[in-house]
Amino acid sequence: xxxxxxxxxxxxxxxxxVTGVAGVLTRKNALIVFMSVELMLNAVNLSFVAFxxxxxxxxxxxxxxxxxxxxxxxxxVGLAMVILLFxxxxxxxxxxxxxxxx
Amino acid sequence: MPTFNDLWLASPALLLFFGAMAIxxxxxxVRPASKTGFWALALGTLAGxxxxxxxxxxxxxxxxxxxxxxxxxxxxxxxxVCTLAAxxxxxxxxxxxxxxxxxxxxxxxxxxxxxxxxxxxxxxxxLMMVFVALEVMSISMxxxxxxxxxxxxxxxxxFKYFILGAFSSGLMLYGISFxxxxxxxxxxxxxxxxxxxxHQGTQATLVAIGGALLIVGFGFKVASVPFHMWxxxxxxxxxxxxxSLMSAGVKAAxxxxxxxxxxxxxxxxxxxxxxxxxWMAAATMVVGNLGALAQRDLKRMLAYSSIAHAGYLLMAxxxxxxxxxxxxxxxxxxxxxxxxxxxxNAGAFIVLAAFTRDGQDYTDIDSLAGLGKRHPWLxxxxxxxxxxxxxxxxxxxxxxxxxxxxxxxxxGQVPLAMIGALSAAAGVYYYLRPMVWMYxxxxxxxxxxxxxxxxxxxxxxxxxxxxxxxxxxxxxxAQTSLxxxxxxxxxxx
Numbered sequence: 404x405x406x407x408x409x410x411x412x413x414x415x416x417x418x419x420x421v422t423g424v425a426g427v428l429t430r431k432n433a434l435i436v437f438m439s440v441e442l443m444l445n446a447v448n449l450s451f452v453a454f455x456x457x458x459x460x461x462x463x464x465x466x467x468x469x470x471x472x473x474x475x476x477x478x479x480v481g482l483a484m485v486i487l488l489f490x491x492x493x494x495x496x497x498x499x500x501x502x503x504x505x
Numbered sequence: 506m507p508t509f510n511d512l513w514l515a516s517p518a519l520l521l522f523f524g525a526m527a528i529x530x531x532x533x534x535v536r537p538a539s540k541t542g543f544w545a546l547a548l549g550t551l552a553g554x555x556x557x558x559x560x561x562x563x564x565x566x567x568x569x570x571x572x573x574x575x576x577x578x579x580x581x582x583x584x585x586v587c588t589l590a591a592x593x594x595x596x597x598x599x600x601x602x603x604x605x606x607x608x609x610x611x612x613x614x615x616x617x618x619x620x621x622x623x624x625x626x627x628x629x630x631x632l633m634m635v636f637v638a639l640e641v642m643s644i645s646m647x648x649x650x651x652x653x654x655x656x657x658x659x660x661x662x663x664f665k666y667f668i669l670g671a672f673s674s675g676l677m678l679y680g681i682s683f684x685x686x687x688x689x690x691x692x693x694x695x696x697x698x699x700x701x702x703x704h705q706g707t708q709a710t711l712v713a714i715g716g717a718l719l720i721v722g723f724g725f726k727v728a729s730v731p732f733h734m735w736x737x738x739x740x741x742x743x744x745x746x747x748x749s750l751m752s753a754g755v756k757a758a759x760x761x762x763x764x765x766x767x768x769x770x771x772x773x774x775x776x777x778x779x780x781x782x783x784w785m786a787a788a789t790m791v792v793g794n795l796g797a798l799a800q801r802d803l804k805r806m807l808a809y810s811s812i813a814h815a816g817y818l819l820m821a822x823x824x825x826x827x828x829x830x831x832x833x834x835x836x837x838x839x840x841x842x843x844x845x846x847x848x849x850n851a852g853a854f855i856v857l858a859a860f861t862r863d864g865q866d867y868t869d870i871d872s873l874a875g876l877g878k879r880h881p882w883l884x885x886x887x888x889x890x891x892x893x894x895x896x897x898x899x900x901x902x903x904x905x906x907x908x909x910x911x912x913x914x915x916x917g918q919v920p921l922a923m924i925g926a927l928s929a930a931a932g933v934y935y936y937l938r939p940m941v942w943m944y945x946x947x948x949x950x951x952x953x954x955x956x957x958x959x960x961x962x963x964x965x966x967x968x969x970x971x972x973x974x975x976x977x978x979x980x981x982x983a984q985t986s987l988x989x990x991x992x993x994x995x996x997x998x
Contacts, residue, residue, distance in 0.1 A: 420679055427672050436668055443675035447682050454686035463685060466633055470678060473640045477671055480647055484664045491657045500661050503738045503805075 412453040420446035433488060433495040437481050444474045507570055514561060514569040514576040517554040517584065518624040524550030525617035532610030540610045544599040547613035551595060551620065555588045558624075566989040568630070572692055575630035575765075577989035579840070582982070583761035586843050587623040590753035591616055593851035593965065597858055597958035598746045604953075605744060606864040607653060615652075616750065619645035623758035632681045632691040632719075635762050636674070639726070642758060643670045646751055650743040662742025669725060669735040677722025683715030697770040716771055716778055720785075723766070726759040727815045730788040737796070740808030745866060748804060749854035752811045753847040760818050760843060764836060767822045768990065782823050787924045789816030794932040803857055804868045806935060807850070810894060813932060814846055820925055821909055824916040835916060836990065838908035840983040845893065845905040845972070852890035852965030856883050859954040873939050874948025883952055884943045886962045893969045895936035896929060901972040908980065 419442055426439025448467040455463025489495055512519065528543050537543075558581055566577035595616060602612060622642030629635040647670060651663025685691050687708045688699040704712065721732065728736040740748045771778045793813030800806035821842070824835035859880075860867040877884040893902030906929065913922040942948075954962070972979050 420675075423675065424672075427668070433664070433668075437671075440668070440671045440675055443672070444678065447675065447678040450679065450682040450686065454682060457686070458689045460689065462691070463682075466682075466685070466691070469633060469637060473637065473674075476640070476644055477667075477674075480644055481667055481671065484647070484651055484660070484667050487651060487654060487660050488664050491655070491660050500665065502658050502661055503741050 409453055409457045413450060416446045416449040416453065419443075419449065431497050433485050433497055436497065437478075437485065440481075441474060441478070444470055510567070511569040511574075514567060515574060515625075515628075517557045517561070517588070518621045520554045520557060521550060521617045521621040521624065524554075525614045525621065528610060528614040528617065532614065537610070538608075540602070540608055540613070541599055543610045543613045544595065547595050547617055548592070550617060551588055551592045554620075554624070555585060555592065558585050558588060562986075569628075572694075573631050573634045574625070574628040575693075576628055578986035579836070579990040580628040580761060580765075582840050582986040583627040583757055583843065584624040586757045586840075586847050587620055587627065587754045589844075590757065590847045590851060591620040591623075591750055593847070593855075593961050594746050594750040594754075596961035597855045597955070600955035600958055601744075601746050601858040601861060604858075604861040604864075605653065605866070607744070609652065612649070612652060615645045615649050619649065619750065620754065623754050626758040627761040629762060630693050630765070632684065632693065632696070635766075636678060636681060639677075639759075639762070640674065642755060643674070643726075646670075646747070646755060649747040649750075650739060652747065653744055656742075658742040659744065660742075662739045665735050666739040666743075673722045673725030673732070676718050676725075680715040680718025680722060683711045683718065687711035687715065693765060693769050700770055700775060713777075716775070717781070719766065720778065720781060723759060723763045724785060727756060727763060727818070728812050729785050729815050729819055730792045730812070731785075733789065733792065733812050733815075736812055737805050737808040740811065741802060741805045741868075745804065745854050745858045745861065745868070748807075749851055752807070753850045756811070756815065756818075757843045757847065760815075760822075760839065764822060764825070764839060765990070768825050768836060771826065779823060779826050782819060782826070783918075783921060786816050786819035786823050787921055789813070789819055790925045790928045791816075794928040794935075797932065797935045800935070801870050802868055803870055803873070803939065804866075806870075807853060810932070810935070811850070813928065814842075814894075816928075817906065817909055817925060818842060820913050820918065820921055823921060824913040824918050827916050827918060833912075833916070833987075834908065834984070835912040837980065837983040837987045838905065838912045840986060841976075841980055842905035842909055844979070844983075845901040845969070848965045848968045849890040849893040849900075849902055852886055852962055852969070853894070855954070855958055855962045855965070856887040856890070858958065859883055859952040860950070862951065862953070870939060870942055871948070872950055873942040874946040874950060875943075876948070876950050876952065877944040879950055880952050880954075882959070883954060883962075886966050887943065888940050889966050889969055891936045891939060893973070895933045897933075899970070899973045901969045901976070904973055904976040904980075 423439045423443035451463040451467045562581040622638045625638035647667040653659035724732040797809035821835045821839040893900035896903050896906040
């Protein structure tokens, strides 16, 4: 079977990343925004692995594992934060987060 | 396998890590009613870590953990600043948290984890290490911001910080992956060597995108315009002690890593990136100072002031990457200014924390009214810190600004220095306004400051005056520290 080259994989990664960035910037629901951040991190993983294969080194793949570990820690804190937000405000809409203005 | 020497060079961070673990386990297992024991343990750990940093500082610089950490005097100086920021913060935390009715031991654990991340970030010599250290620091800070679980403002601050922090980490990581793709390495010397050489085509594109994404990520972390929107809300909503640590410690660590990247990697080799930094510095100084003018909430005012200070420090980075690489005073003035900012920032927040009672912060400017009559020492301390932030002699802030601006002018950044000086002059207004409230208005301020917190304030005031009147030795130390930081001019491939 012929293996996929660097460019198609990178394209998928860029599409994933841009989707994530667009999600963070436009969506109003805290959970969706959080999911979009995870999407960005997955795009990063994909590009790390693709570059690692291209360079013929293992470092990039190890970095992907690093990123996953950190993303897991972030997910734990982030979801706790969403629950805390809901308990305090009974909403997860980002538009409602406007107590502090100036 | 890490050698004994590696462990020794990382020992300040390791000690903090073990202290944090001990406190976390202690809180989970023993659950003591009074958290003063944890407070003392945290203080001891921080003091021990600072002492270890000083001992390592006196030794030669070296690489540790296979080049992951570069333990040089520059990084150690910045690490010491972070530890100092945490020490000053923890000193007033016990009484502040009691006034806030926040009796949680994990606070101290998270502070120590955060400082551990900051320390490693100052020394990180590999972009992956920068990222991991940054996350250790940031995740602790997210939780600390939202620590006041029942207060919607604290939770909102934590959540905003978390979302924007995670977003900026994502951008930064994507930048790292592109730089890795183009150069085949994530180590700063390796990438720096690549920047030195001629490259074109796909590689050049990857490097350009990667470098730009990294600058955006760092821009978020140091709260520079146009990535500063989160800072006022987060600084205002977080508990005062957390804001104090965040604005001084996180800033010092982020700037240390940013300086390594800018000075060491893109430095004089990439005029395009330096141009971007120039605009960021100019906009940050102007927006920070103008934004602070309208604020009545002191925490929010200090948040904008912190943005303005990030602008001055960015100016130092621009100066460092445009001037003559050897004997460049810009980064020495950056180190000196970070130290000055730590003292004046912590001092101001200690005074603000004195108004907290019955679980409530009182940070409106009106709560300062009449402070000069009722608590002359507190008022004097706050005045000194504000004068220092405004850059009025004979304070340390004046000396710091003087050297920053003269370094910028020496490297030919005259327009940038002028923009900075003009916006700083506008800034004097909002720094002096609280003093009008303190000394010229009548009020019934209730303020209470514990002896330990007062000691911390006294330390800040003394340092601001002492290094303001006799800046020579400390500036000399900053200069010496810098000689260990060399631009990565030798290609490793």
